[in-house]
Amino acid sequence: QQPVQSPQAVILREGEDAVINCSSSKALYSVHWYRQKHGEAPVFLMILLKGGEQKGHEKISASFNEKKQQSSLYLTASQLSYSGTYFCGTLGGGSNYKLTFGKGTLLTVNP
Amino acid sequence: DAGVIQSPRHEVTEMGQEVTLRCKPISGHNSLFWYRQTMMRGLELLIYFNNNVPIDDSGMPEDRFSAKMPNASFSTLKIQPSEPRDSAVYFCASSLGDGETQYFGPGTRLLVL
Numbered sequence: 001q002q003p004v005q006s007p008q009a010v011i012l013r014e015g016e017d018a019v020i021n022c023s024s025s026k027a028l029y030s031v032h033w034y035r036q037k038h039g040e041a042p043v044f045l046m047i048l049l050k051g052g053e054q055k056g057h058e059k060i061s062a063s064f065n066e067k068k069q070q071s072s073l074y075l076t077a078s079q080l081s082y083s084g085t086y087f088c089g090t091l092g093g094g095s096n097y098k099l100t101f102g103k104g105t106l107l108t109v110n111p
Numbered sequence: 112d113a114g115v116i117q118s119p120r121h122e123v124t125e126m127g128q129e130v131t132l133r134c135k136p137i138s139g140h141n142s143l144f145w146y147r148q149t150m151m152r153g154l155e156l157l158i159y160f161n162n163n164v165p166i167d168d169s170g171m172p173e174d175r176f177s178a179k180m181p182n183a184s185f186s187t188l189k190i191q192p193s194e195p196r197d198s199a200v201y202f203c204a205s206s207l208g209d210g211e212t213q214y215f216g217p218g219t220r221l222l223v224l
């Protein structure tokens with residue numbers, strides 16, 4: 001099942017902070033975060049694994065609550081380059097390693 | 112290192128024609144994924160391969176779609192016959208291993224008239 005992302009869109013001024021949430025109705029093994037700029041391919045930001053391990057971007061932080069099956073992406077002191085659509089992809093574990101992506105959160109950072 | 116390579120980058124065709132999209136994964140990666148992205152449906156996984164073997168094709172819309180991976184460095188997604196509703200951006204992605212980071216290619220923008 002597709003994870004639910006919130007908010008759908010957010011507009012910030014440069015330097016402001018934002019939080020993007022991702023929740024699933026099923027147990028998760030890992031959550032993957034990607035950013036896509038208009039007309040480009042999704043670019044990997046971070047993986048959060050069950051058990052607390054994280055791999056990814058140094059300037060972006062995220063959390064993964066296994067019990068609540070939720071993840072949040074924290075963008076602090078936003079820059080113009082942060083603009084884009086953020087997707088979370090969830091992996092349910094087992095032997096099937098297919099990611100299911102949310103519909104995305106459109107982030108716009110204005111000067 | 113070269114990333115995931117896809118060709119063509121753009122394709123315009125007429126309804127009923129056969130379309131073949133191509134993908135070269137990152138060398139050494141053993142998983143390959145085909146996605147379709149539209150405004151209405153978002154990013155959908157069509158099929159994925161592990162060690163050249165199709166693992167999950169439950170996202171393939173219908174029999175008009177087929178995918179092959181004859182070797183570790185090449186995969187194709189074929190649509191025959193194509194329909195206007197197939198118009199979308201098709202991405203190929205590869206990863207080093209199961210559940211690892213997926214690296215996306217630049218995509219093929221397909222327009223079926």
